[in-house]
Amino acid sequence: SMDVTGENPGREASWKKMSKEELEIQYSPSGWVVRRGAEETLRTYSQIGDEATKRAQATRGSLLHVPYGDRERERLDIYFPEDESEALPFFVFFHGGYWQSGSKDSSAFMVSPLTAQGVAVVVVSYDIAPKGTLDQMVDQVTQSIAFVQKRYPCNEGIYLCGHSAGAHLAAMMLLANWTKHGATPNLKGFFLVSGIYDLEPIMHIPENEALLMTLEDAQRNSPQRCLEVALTQPVDAACPVLVIVGQHDSPEYHRQSREFYQVPSAPALRRGGWKASFEELDDVDHFEIIWNLTQKDYVLTQMILKTIFQES
Numbered sequence: 572s573m574d575v576t577g578e579n580p581g582r583e584a585s586w587k588k589m590s591k592e593e594l595e596i597q598y599s600p601s602g603w604v605v606r607r608g609a610e611e612t613l614r615t616y617s618q619i620g621d622e623a624t625k626r627a628q629a630t631r632g633s634l635l636h637v638p639y640g641d642r643e644r645e646r647l648d649i650y651f652p653e654d655e656s657e658a659l660p661f662f663v664f665f666h667g668g669y670w671q672s673g674s675k676d677s678s679a680f681m682v683s684p685l686t687a688q689g690v691a692v693v694v695v696s697y698d699i700a701p702k703g704t705l706d707q708m709v710d711q712v713t714q715s716i717a718f719v720q721k722r723y724p725c726n727e728g729i730y731l732c733g734h735s736a737g738a739h740l741a742a743m744m745l746l747a748n749w750t751k752h753g754a755t756p757n758l759k760g761f762f763l764v765s766g767i768y769d770l771e772p773i774m775h776i777p778e779n780e781a782l783l784m785t786l787e788d789a790q791r792n793s794p795q796r797c798l799e800v801a802l803t804q805p806v807d808a809a810c811p812v813l814v815i816v817g818q819h820d821s822p823e824y825h826r827q828s829r830e831f832y833q834v835p836s837a838p839a840l841r842r843g844g845w846k847a848s849f850e851e852l853d854d855v856d857h858f859e860i861i862w863n864l865t866q867k868d869y870v871l872t873q874m875i876l877k878t879i880f881q882e883s
């Protein structure tokens with residue numbers, strides 16, 4: 572069976588049956604929080620991000636505002652563990668904010684617990700909308716990772732993590748053309764947290780007024796869609812890809828994550844694929860799931876450390 576567009580045989584695009592109002596609700600993460608109001612949650616999110624970043628800069632060795640390209644926003648911050656050797660695992664983080672808010676300057680949530688365990692953390696800024704387009708953001712993220720590989724060729728693995736819109740950008744790296752960027756990164760793992768992998772529904776919500784995505788833009792930048800038709804295995808089959816969603820993320824966010832997790836079983840990828848796993852984290856919303864990374868004992872912090880250090 573086919574859906575109304577004649578695409579994705581066998582899978583119904585359930586969101587296409589939703590009204591504009593319902594789609595807007597489904598894609599408003601702050602509307603689904605349970606412990607605080609929406610406003611207070613957004614305020615707390617930026618407050619915790621600001622504080623974690625200030626603390627990281629005050630307590631860790633760092634290189635701040637390092638240019639990875641010529642544009643103003645093509646800057647990243649690198650935070651080091653006590654051992655400032657260059658043979659370290661590098662954890663590279665892409666912030667969320669619907670591709671139109673946020674920056675590296677308030678997104679260093681995970682620096683304390685990861686650097687304490689010997690992991691270097693890189694927090695990346697990119698040109699958010701309306702200045703940047705989706706294509707530019709994807710290109711900038713690619714460039715930032717190639718930069719880390721070139722600057723630290725002795726790295727013990729580059730681990731990509733993105734939250735929300737940042738998880739989309741990280742997921743696009745499964746399809747990146749590295750030869751164009753002059754370095755193939757030593758990618759060892761992906762942590763995709765509360766992400767969006769099919770951008771088509773986003774065309775129909777108010778956020779698209781800044782993004783100005785056409786159907787072609789949305790499809791070209793949808794890792795879900797691009798991977799389903801990919802002809803080659805995207806990354807090393809041993810590379811773990813963790814698709815993670817919070818219990819209190821909306822049903823559409825849950826659907827997006829579950830379907831993306833199932834991509835490796837798409838016909839073209841069935842042989843090979845990558846090591847995908849799916850985690851729904853208990854009792855957290857779209858924002859707590861990432862701000863909890865300030866805590867060394869949080870289940871996601873531990874999952875990241877176990878993946879990097881290969882314990883089972």
Ligand SMILES: Nc1ccccc1C(=O)C[C@H](N)C(=O)O
Nearest residue numbers: 599600601602667668669735736
């Ligand atoms: N996903 C995010 C990640 C980080 C910061 C904000 C968002 C939002 O989605 C804000 C949206 N305007 C909301 O009210 O839910």
